Amino acid sequence: MNQAAPPPMRQMWHPPEDPDHGKGPGCNPSGEDAYGACAARAFGPTIELPAADAGPVHPGQEGDAMSTLADLDTPFLVLDRDRMDANLARMRRHAERLGVTLRPHLKTVKSVPAAQRVLGDMANPATVSTLQEAEAFAEAGCTDMIYAVGIAPAKLPRVIALRKRGVDLAVVVDNAAQVDAVCAASRDAGTPIPALLEIDSDGHRSGLRPGDPQIVALGRALAEGGAELRGVLTHAGESYGCFTLSEQEALAAKERDVATGAAEALRAAGLTCPVVSVGSTPSVHFATDMTGVTEVRAGVFTLSDLVMAGLGVGGLDDMALSVVATVIGHQPDRGWLITDAGFMALSRDRGTAQMPVDQGFGLVADLDGRPFGDLLVLKTNQEHGILGMREGSAAPLPELPVGTRLRIYPNHACATVAMHPSFAVIAGGDEIVETWPIERGW
Amino acid sequence: MNQAAPPPMRQMWHPPEDPDHGKGPGCNPSGEDAYGACAARAFGPTIELPAADAGPVHPGQEGDAMSTLADLDTPFLVLDRDRMDANLARMRRHAERLGVTLRPHLKTVKSVPAAQRVLGDMANPATVSTLQEAEAFAEAGCTDMIYAVGIAPAKLPRVIALRKRGVDLAVVVDNAAQVDAVCAASRDAGTPIPALLEIDSDGHRSGLRPGDPQIVALGRALAEGGAELRGVLTHAGESYGCFTLSEQEALAAKERDVATGAAEALRAAGLTCPVVSVGSTPSVHFATDMTGVTEVRAGVFTLSDLVMAGLGVGGLDDMALSVVATVIGHQPDRGWLITDAGFMALSRDRGTAQMPVDQGFGLVADLDGRPFGDLLVLKTNQEHGILGMREGSAAPLPELPVGTRLRIYPNHACATVAMHPSFAVIAGGDEIVETWPIERGW
Numbered sequence: 001m002n003q004a005a006p007p008p009m010r011q012m013w014h015p016p017e018d019p020d021h022g023k024g025p026g027c028n029p030s031g032e033d034a035y036g037a038c039a040a041r042a043f044g045p046t047i048e049l050p051a052a053d054a055g056p057v058h059p060g061q062e063g064d065a066m067s068t069l070a071d072l073d074t075p076f077l078v079l080d081r082d083r084m085d086a087n088l089a090r091m092r093r094h095a096e097r098l099g100v101t102l103r104p105h106l107k108t109v110k111s112v113p114a115a116q117r118v119l120g121d122m123a124n125p126a127t128v129s130t131l132q133e134a135e136a137f138a139e140a141g142c143t144d145m146i147y148a149v150g151i152a153p154a155k156l157p158r159v160i161a162l163r164k165r166g167v168d169l170a171v172v173v174d175n176a177a178q179v180d181a182v183c184a185a186s187r188d189a190g191t192p193i194p195a196l197l198e199i200d201s202d203g204h205r206s207g208l209r210p211g212d213p214q215i216v217a218l219g220r221a222l223a224e225g226g227a228e229l230r231g232v233l234t235h236a237g238e239s240y241g242c243f244t245l246s247e248q249e250a251l252a253a254k255e256r257d258v259a260t261g262a263a264e265a266l267r268a269a270g271l272t273c274p275v276v277s278v279g280s281t282p283s284v285h286f287a288t289d290m291t292g293v294t295e296v297r298a299g300v301f302t303l304s305d306l307v308m309a310g311l312g313v314g315g316l317d318d319m320a321l322s323v324v325a326t327v328i329g330h331q332p333d334r335g336w337l338i339t340d341a342g343f344m345a346l347s348r349d350r351g352t353a354q355m356p357v358d359q360g361f362g363l364v365a366d367l368d369g370r371p372f373g374d375l376l377v378l379k380t381n382q383e384h385g386i387l388g389m390r391e392g393s394a395a396p397l398p399e400l401p402v403g404t405r406l407r408i409y410p411n412h413a414c415a416t417v418a419m420h421p422s423f424a425v426i427a428g429g430d431e432i433v434e435t436w437p438i439e440r441g442w
Numbered sequence: 443m444n445q446a447a448p449p450p451m452r453q454m455w456h457p458p459e460d461p462d463h464g465k466g467p468g469c470n471p472s473g474e475d476a477y478g479a480c481a482a483r484a485f486g487p488t489i490e491l492p493a494a495d496a497g498p499v500h501p502g503q504e505g506d507a508m509s510t511l512a513d514l515d516t517p518f519l520v521l522d523r524d525r526m527d528a529n530l531a532r533m534r535r536h537a538e539r540l541g542v543t544l545r546p547h548l549k550t551v552k553s554v555p556a557a558q559r560v561l562g563d564m565a566n567p568a569t570v571s572t573l574q575e576a577e578a579f580a581e582a583g584c585t586d587m588i589y590a591v592g593i594a595p596a597k598l599p600r601v602i603a604l605r606k607r608g609v610d611l612a613v614v615v616d617n618a619a620q621v622d623a624v625c626a627a628s629r630d631a632g633t634p635i636p637a638l639l640e641i642d643s644d645g646h647r648s649g650l651r652p653g654d655p656q657i658v659a660l661g662r663a664l665a666e667g668g669a670e671l672r673g674v675l676t677h678a679g680e681s682y683g684c685f686t687l688s689e690q691e692a693l694a695a696k697e698r699d700v701a702t703g704a705a706e707a708l709r710a711a712g713l714t715c716p717v718v719s720v721g722s723t724p725s726v727h728f729a730t731d732m733t734g735v736t737e738v739r740a741g742v743f744t745l746s747d748l749v750m751a752g753l754g755v756g757g758l759d760d761m762a763l764s765v766v767a768t769v770i771g772h773q774p775d776r777g778w779l780i781t782d783a784g785f786m787a788l789s790r791d792r793g794t795a796q797m798p799v800d801q802g803f804g805l806v807a808d809l810d811g812r813p814f815g816d817l818l819v820l821k822t823n824q825e826h827g828i829l830g831m832r833e834g835s836a837a838p839l840p841e842l843p844v845g846t847r848l849r850i851y852p853n854h855a856c857a858t859v860a861m862h863p864s865f866a867v868i869a870g871g872d873e874i875v876e877t878w879p880i881e882r883g884w
Contacts, residue, residue, distance in 0.1 A: 073573070073597055075884060107824055129786075129825045131515070149825045150770040152782050153845045155515055174771050177844035205826055206771050206780050237823065328592040329616050329648050338648050340594050344571075344860055345884075348790035381679065382549055382856055383571045383591045384647055402619035403595045414824055418786055419860070421883045440882075441863045442517060442787075 067432045069367055070405060072424060074326040075345035077416070078407065079114070079423040079436065080369070083320035084302055088118060091284075091301050098290040103127050103146065103277065105299030108414045111423060112140045113436040118302050127279075127297045131158045136439045138167045146170045146277065148233065148297065150198060150206055153181035160189045170194040170230050170275075174207050179218050183225030194230035195222050196275060197266075201258035202238040202251065210258045216269045223271055231275025232262040235297070239282035240307065243356055248286035248311070255283050260292035285313045305413040306359045307351040316363070316371060321416060322407040324367070324424075325385060327400050335397050336378070337387040341408060343380040347415035361385070362408040367430065369407050372398050377408055509874045511809055512847060514866060516768040517787035519858070520849065521556070521865040521878065522811070525762035526744055530560060533726075533743050540732040545569050545588065545719065547741030550856045553865060554582045555878040560744050569721075569739045573600045578881045580609045588612045588719065590675065590739065592640060592648055595623035602631045612636040612672050612717075616649050621660050625667030636672035637664050638717060639708075643700035644680040644693065652700045658711045665713055673717025674704040677739070681724035682749065685798055690728035690753070697725050702734035727755045745855040748801045749793040758805070758813060763858060764849040766809070766866075767827060769842050777839050778820070779829040783850060785822040789857035803827070804850040809872065811849050814840050819850060 069078065095102040104118045107129035115137050119126055122141035127148050128134045134145050135158070143166065147159070151171040162169045173179050173195050186193045197218055200207030208215050215232075223229040236255035242248045255278045263273040278284070279297030290296070300307075303321040304314040325341030343361070352359040360376035364387055374393035379386040385408070389397055400406070410416035417423075418440055425434040511520065537544040546560045549571035557579050561568055564583035569590050570576045576587050577600070585608065589601070593613040604611045615621050615637050628635045639661055642649030650657050657674075665671040678697035684690045697720045705715040720726070721739030732738070742749075745763040746756040767783030785803070794801040802818035806829055816835035821828040827850070831839055842848070852858035859865075860882055867876040 073600070073884060074594060149782060150780065152516060152768040152770050154768065158515070175844055178770070181845075200773075203776070205823060205828065206773070326594040326596065328594050328620070331642075331648070334645070338592065340591060343791075343857065348792070348857060349785075350790070381647060386647065402617055403623075415785065415790060442515060 067424075069324055069407075069424070069426065069430045069432070072324070072432070074324050074405065075339075075341040076324050077345075077420040077423050078322045078324055079303065079425050080320045080322075080428065081117070081425050081433070082428040083304075083318060084114075084117065087301055087304055087314065087318055087320060091298065094285070095296060098287060098293075098296070100290045100293050101125060101295040103279075103295045103297050104302065105129070105148070105279070105297050106133055106137060108299040108302050108417065110417055110439045111436045112136055112439070113434065114302075114423065115142065116140065125295065127299070130442045131155060131162075132441050133439055134158075134162060134167070134169055138162055138165065138169075142167070144168050146172065146196065146233070146297070148172055148235070150174055151178055151182065151195075153178065153185075156181060156185040156193070159193060160185060160191070163191060163193065164189075168194070170196055172196050172198050172233055173218065173222075174198040174200075176214075176218065176221070179221045179225070179227070182227045183222065186228075187226040192226060192228040194228040196230050196233040196277060197222075197262065199232050199234045199258050199262045201234040201236045201255045201278075204237045205235070207234060208262075210261055211265075215262050215265055216271070219266045219271045219273075220269065229266070229271055229273065231273045231277060231294070232259055232266070233275075233277040233297075234259045234262075236278070236280050236283040239280045239286075240311070240351075241354070242282065243311070245286065245312070248282060249288065252283045252287040253289070255280075256287065256290060256293055263292065281308060282311050282313055300413050303413040303417070305351075305416075306363055306409055306411045307355070310352055310355040310357055310359070316409070319409045321413045322365065322369065322409050323362070323416065325406050325408055327402055327404040327406065328384075329402065332397075335388045337397070337400055339377075339385040339387060339406065339408075340383060341377075341380075341385045342383045344382055344419060345416075346377065346380055346385065346408060346410055347412065347419050348380070349410070349412040349415040351411035351415075359409075359411060360390075362410050365407045365409060367405045367407060371409070509866075511766055511849075511866070511868065511872045511874070514766070514874070516766050516847065517781075517783040518766050519787075519862040519865050520764045520766055521745065521867050522762045522764075522870065523559070523867050523875070524870040525746075525760060526556075526559065529743055529746055529756065529760055529762060533740065536727070537738055540729060540735075540738070542732045542735050543567060543737040545721075545737045545739050546744065547571070547590070547721070547739050548575055548579060550741040550744050550859065552859055552881045553878045554578055554881070555876065556744075556865065557584065558582065567737065569741070572884045573597060573604075574883050575881055576600075576604060576609070576611055580604055580607065580611075584609070586610050588614065588638065588675070588739070590614055590677070592616055593620055593624065593637075595620065595627075598623060598627040598635070601635060602627060602633070605633060605635065606631075610636070612638055614638050614640050614675055615660065615664075616640040616642075618656075618660065618663070621663045621667070621669070624669045625664065628670075629668040634668060634670040636670040638672050638675040638719060639664075639704065641674050641676045641700050641704045643676040643678045643697045643720075646679045647677070649676060650704075652703055653707075657704050657707055658713070661708045661713045661715075662711065671708070671713055671715065673715045673719060673736070674701050674708070675717075675719040675739075676701045676704075678720070678722050678725040681722045681728075682753070682793075683796070684724065685753070687728065687754070690724060691730065694725045694729040695731070697722075698729065698732060698735055705734065723750060724753050724755055742855050745859070747793075747855040747858075748805055748851055748853045749797070750855075752794055752797040752799055752801070758851070761851045763855045764807065764811065764851050765804070765858065767848050767850055769844050769846040769848065770826075771844065774839075777830045779817075779839070779842055781819075781827040781829060781848065781850075782825060783819075783822075783827045784825045786824055786861060787858075788819065788822055788827065788850060788852055789854065789861050790822070791852070791854040791857040793853035793857075801851075801853060802832075804852050807849045807851060809847045809849060813851070 103125040325339040329338040767781040771780040
């Protein structure tokens with residue numbers, strides 16, 4: 001296959017033209033009705049069918065100087081760079097308005113060329129979910145990272161190795177065993193490892209409870225034990241389960257208050273707390289006042305997905321990620337189309353299952369990216385996808401012959417990205433302008 | 443990290459000592475009660491806690507000549523070669539008793555060194571789920587494969603390329619568009635592409651209905667259009683939803699009857715049908731009479747998993763696949779342990795969700811592979827696993843300090859394998875004796 005060459009390393013990001021067509025973060029923040037309208041815009045059933053002049057699909061055509069979405073063997077992963085640029089521009093403006101530093105979470109894109117575009121300047125702050133990401137991004141010039149998963153003591157040698165290369169990599173802790181290990185590793189290496197105390201803002205995962213005296217005790221142990229108390233960090237993951245604007249705004253405020261409260265407790269005890277870090281894409285998106293917060297971490301906003309659309313964070317036309325599949329069969333009696341994109345290509349993620357609009361394993365669009373509306377991936381086997389109409393839909397199953405190429409928008413961008421070796425990058429059209437490798441593993 | 447070197451290519455498989463300790467396929471085929479007892483043996487709640495003399499876990503220890511499960515950074519994937527060998531030996535004996543050829547489905551292991559062990563001689567028949575698998579296994583000497591996903595016409599050039607290298611790769615079709623494309627590609631290449639007609643034995647995915655006159659029409663079109671009618675193929679995927687021995691045996695018989703019925707229809711029309719191919723691990727495992735069938739395809743039996751254990755196909759001690767994770771925190775108020783193995787390491791697969799015993803996202807064991815019994819992965823985020831006791835369990839949460847390494851048995855081996863770059867291979871003990879790369883992508 002004739003794929004475009006990867007871009008040169010350390011290529012700089014150029015801000016795109018302002019693409020903000022009235023759908024900035026917060027949508028219309030005047031009340032729940034406005035949010036409801038915003039969310040309704042995002043949902044499938046209101047999408048129109050593609051125009052009749054969309055033209056036929058020509059699977060497998062070859063011979064052009066540049067590959068297109070019709071050329072590569074399916075399934076493969078597509079990233080629309082124009083949509084990503086628009087998502088980045090909106091979030092940057094939003095962070096600027098809030099007066100906080102944006103520290104994008106690169107766990108969504110997991111790719112050096114994508115990270116270069118997300119960060120703009122690789123010296124800008126970043127968040128990572130694995131040390132392999134940290135090592136790959138450090139190699140490409142990234143010098144300011146938080147590894148935002150509680151540190152396993154055995155991984156500290158890799159943290160030290162990166163720090164000795166001049167990378168300001170900080171770790172996250174929420175218990176005495178981790179603090180002891182970080183202090184011991186700092187003393188052994190003769191260099192303090194910066195650590196953030198994780199605070200639990202919503203009971204969904206890790207972190208010390210707000211008001212727990214251990215916050216100050218562990219902060220002091222870090223500062224006095226040879227490590228560096230860098231600050232506090234929280235992640236309001238429950239924002240994925242908030243379906244009204246008032247719930248989202250309340251959770252964003254709680255996330256802020258929990259983080260700033262912990263910072264105040266540390267400062268009141270005579271400790272420093274330079275960083276107050278909060279985030280999740282929805283809680284950042286819906287935040288209106290970040291007083292006391294220094295930085296926000298968000299990742300999935302970069303590519304967006306059906307979960308984000310369902311939460312009203314973005315519209316369907318903000319989704320920059322899709323999987324190209326080919327129709328390989330039909331079961332007309334059951335109202336099914338069969339494709340070659342199963343759970344290996346889409347992931348098993350069912351993030352919309354508990355949401356107001358369940359999108360199955362993905363929303364199906366034509367090769368130009370226009371959703372059919374009610375055509376979903378109903379079921380996935382390893383290398384088969386079973387497509388059919390949304391339950392209750394009155395629309396007929398589209399006539400899509402064997403060989404037709406489709407684009408499937410996934411529930412959860414992070415989960416789908418990690419199923420693929422690379423992104424086929426488009427810029428609005430169907431030409432593949434770049435190929436960006438994806439860093440999988442740990 | 444000091445990993446063992448990959449094994450030499452084309453290494454031959456040596457059958458292990460007979461490990462069949464009274465749990466061969468079919469379990470005790472004397473009735474549902476016997477099956478119930480068999481299944482009960484497999485379920486978590488009856489598992490005993492590890493012996494008190496299990497000894498402490500030493501995370502991160504280094505300096506041995508050979509790496510152990512305590513050395514590599516977590517999460518990573520472990521394959522117990524001894525257990526796999528035992529699974530292979532049992533299935534080979536079962537196929538021999540049934541008088542059918544075993545054509546293992548390599549979609550589970552997706553790895554050249556693993557395939558060499560599964561096939562024994564690489565000239566033996568194999569099944570693949572992607573053309574990338576076919577190309578990798580062909581490179582390692584595999585010459586007899588079925589690509590068991592309905593062919594997308596645009597992929598035929600890669601099929602032709604493999605066939606021109608001497609690989610007998612067959613494709614699968616169930617509609618006229620595919621047949622036309624296969625015939626046209628055969629004529630263009632001047633060599634007939636062998637195709638199997640997919641027959642639908644249980645309504646769960648692809649295939650022509652039993653008795654459909656299209657079976658003969660498409661068979662004739664292949665034979666007369668320049669391709670080769672190799673035979674018929676069916677896959678009773680509904681075997682994953684059969685929870686009694688009588689249901690499983692009935693489905694296995696139906697799968698056989700549907701395939702042999704289609705073969706008879708072709709032969710009655712004067713066409714040849716040399717191959718009658720059936721399979722899914724459960725339907726092969728529970729089959730007692732394969733008269734008229736020439737070969738069985740099964741994949742997940744090689745590694746086994748919690749779904750297979752739940753179906754009574756194997757016991758928990760037949761599971762050859764696990765993920766090593768490290769405890770990174772605790773939430774004692776909620777009865778949770780937090781580890782560094784989230785859905786990136788385990789996959790999002792919830793294959794046991796609809797089964798009699800729901801195993802969450804995985805069953806947790808100590809580093810020696812002995813399940814704690816009721817300790818499950820309750821929830822997964824991208825790089826976090828949340829562990830807790832099975833609902834209704836009276837057992838206390840085990841005391842597992844930060845840094846403790848655990849092994850997690852996954853629901854679905856195929857889904858978990860594809861999340862990882864390689865297997866750390868053990869042979870019963872904790873030494874990593876080989877590292878086997880995994881072929882991901884398409």
